[in-house]
Amino acid sequence: MVNPASDSSAAQAPDDVADDFVGFARPEIDGDAIAEVLATLRSGWLVAGPRVGAFERLLGDRLGTGDRVRCLSSCSAALFLALRCEEVGPGDEVLLPAITFVGCANAIHQLGATPVLVDVDPSTGLVDLEHAATLVGPRTRALMAVHLGGRPLDPEALTGFRDRFGVAVVEDAAHAIGAAWGERPVGAYGNATAFSFHATKNMTTVEGGALVADSAANAERVRRLACQGISASSWDRHGSRCPADYDVIEPGYKLAMNDVAAALGIHQLRRLDAAIDRRERLRRRYDAALAELPLDLEPDVGPGVRHARHLYSVRVREDAAVSRDDAIVGLRQRGVGATVHFKSLHRLTWLEHLTAATDSDLPAAARWSCTTLSLPLYPSLSDAQQDRVVDAVGELLAP
Numbered sequence: 001m002v003n004p005a006s007d008s009s010a011a012q013a014p015d016d017v018a019d020d021f022v023g024f025a026r027p028e029i030d031g032d033a034i035a036e037v038l039a040t041l042r043s044g045w046l047v048a049g050p051r052v053g054a055f056e057r058l059l060g061d062r063l064g065t066g067d068r069v070r071c072l073s074s075c076s077a078a079l080f081l082a083l084r085c086e087e088v089g090p091g092d093e094v095l096l097p098a099i100t101f102v103g104c105a106n107a108i109h110q111l112g113a114t115p116v117l118v119d120v121d122p123s124t125g126l127v128d129l130e131h132a133a134t135l136v137g138p139r140t141r142a143l144m145a146v147h148l149g150g151r152p153l154d155p156e157a158l159t160g161f162r163d164r165f166g167v168a169v170v171e172d173a174a175h176a177i178g179a180a181w182g183e184r185p186v187g188a189y190g191n192a193t194a195f196s197f198h199a200t201k202n203m204t205t206v207e208g209g210a211l212v213a214d215s216a217a218n219a220e221r222v223r224r225l226a227c228q229g230i231s232a233s234s235w236d237r238h239g240s241r242c243p244a245d246y247d248v249i250e251p252g253y254k255l256a257m258n259d260v261a262a263a264l265g266i267h268q269l270r271r272l273d274a275a276i277d278r279r280e281r282l283r284r285r286y287d288a289a290l291a292e293l294p295l296d297l298e299p300d301v302g303p304g305v306r307h308a309r310h311l312y313s314v315r316v317r318e319d320a321a322v323s324r325d326d327a328i329v330g331l332r333q334r335g336v337g338a339t340v341h342f343k344s345l346h347r348l349t350w351l352e353h354l355t356a357a358t359d360s361d362l363p364a365a366a367r368w369s370c371t372t373l374s375l376p377l378y379p380s381l382s383d384a385q386q387d388r389v390v391d392a393v394g395e396l397l398a399p
Contacts, residue, residue, distance in 0.1 A: 052258070071256075073208060094144055095144065097118050099344055170192050203268035275379045312374065
């Protein structure tokens with residue numbers, strides 16, 4: 001799952017605003033990471049090779065998943081390959097929360113399957129598993145569960161749903177690298193789990209993602225599928241001492257990460273915990289400063305749960321002085337970037353026609369679409385900049 005502002009401008013001031021514009025997101029890249037990227041460029045090996053392998057091992061060590069991590073060109077690629085490994089195809093249905101990025105639905109559709117939209121918890125935007133249970137049918141093959149904003153789903157609830165209905169669970173953790181439930185990080189629940197390293201995420205490889213496969217066999221299959229189905233990678237064939245022989249046992253795709261991206265990711269991973277800690281401090285400052293405004297704030301997570309704090313999202317109440325959409329315009333005029341996570345999928349034209357779902361079918365998602373507002377949140381956001389955001393929100397929304 002990725003932000004709707006998915007191009008590089010998401011982290012920069014638009015051309016028509018002042019230099020002191022407080023953007024919605026900003027990548028955090030230090031000198032060590034830049035030096036590693038330059039070293040990679042000078043190495044003569046740019047495509048998937050030793051640095052991708054090193055990044056995969058570091059991710060596997062952090063998540064406790066061993067050699068089941070595969071770095072890919074995007075989170076969308078990871079979701080697509082996770083479903084492909086579950087043999088999702090024409091005639092199948094995949095349950096999907098209505099509040100998520102359209103890339104999730106695209107991955108399902110590209111395999112010839114049909115997304116079936118599920119309503120969400122009105123206070124968190126996470127998938128409503130009780131509603132999902134009513135939608136399971138003979139063609140249901142999988143549930144795609146989204147850790148929205150970095151808030152982790154209850155792993156026991158996901159496992160219970162999986163075992164009760166005999167369907168696969170694919171976790172979209174695009175927002176949730178660094179999140180944990182108890183002692184187990186998101187990605188270690190036993191389901192296929194996709195991460196995003198897009199420029200706006202908690203850690204970035206500019207573009208890129210990773211998949212934790214649910215088995216060693218599927219991890220090996222993902223490696224092949226991401227490399228046109230070839231049994232040996234480019235590094236194995238051309239850059240190492242391995243024999244250059246290879247085979248192709250099924251058609252694949254070109255979805256592998258490259259070494260330049262991985263070089264950046266290796267250094268980003270080292271800074272992840274400190275970045276999340278800063279995001280958490282900013283979250284607490286926002287909560288304290290916005291508490292008296294006509295906003296519904298995200299509820300606290302339970303004890304032992306670590307929120308990745310990718311997003312700071314609120315819901316604009318009906319008694320606010322302006323609507324959510326007018327608030328976004330007003331914030332921009334005041335030098336503050338804000339956006340929406342997300343417009344419900346049933347309100348997008350092609351999914352409206354494909355699913356035939358209506359606001360009455362998905363009441364919580366419909367309300368979320370009209371009220372959710374994401375404010376700037378990133379480690380280099382200063383307290384003074386955050387105060388500017390708060391002041392602008394107060395000017396607009398106070399009744």
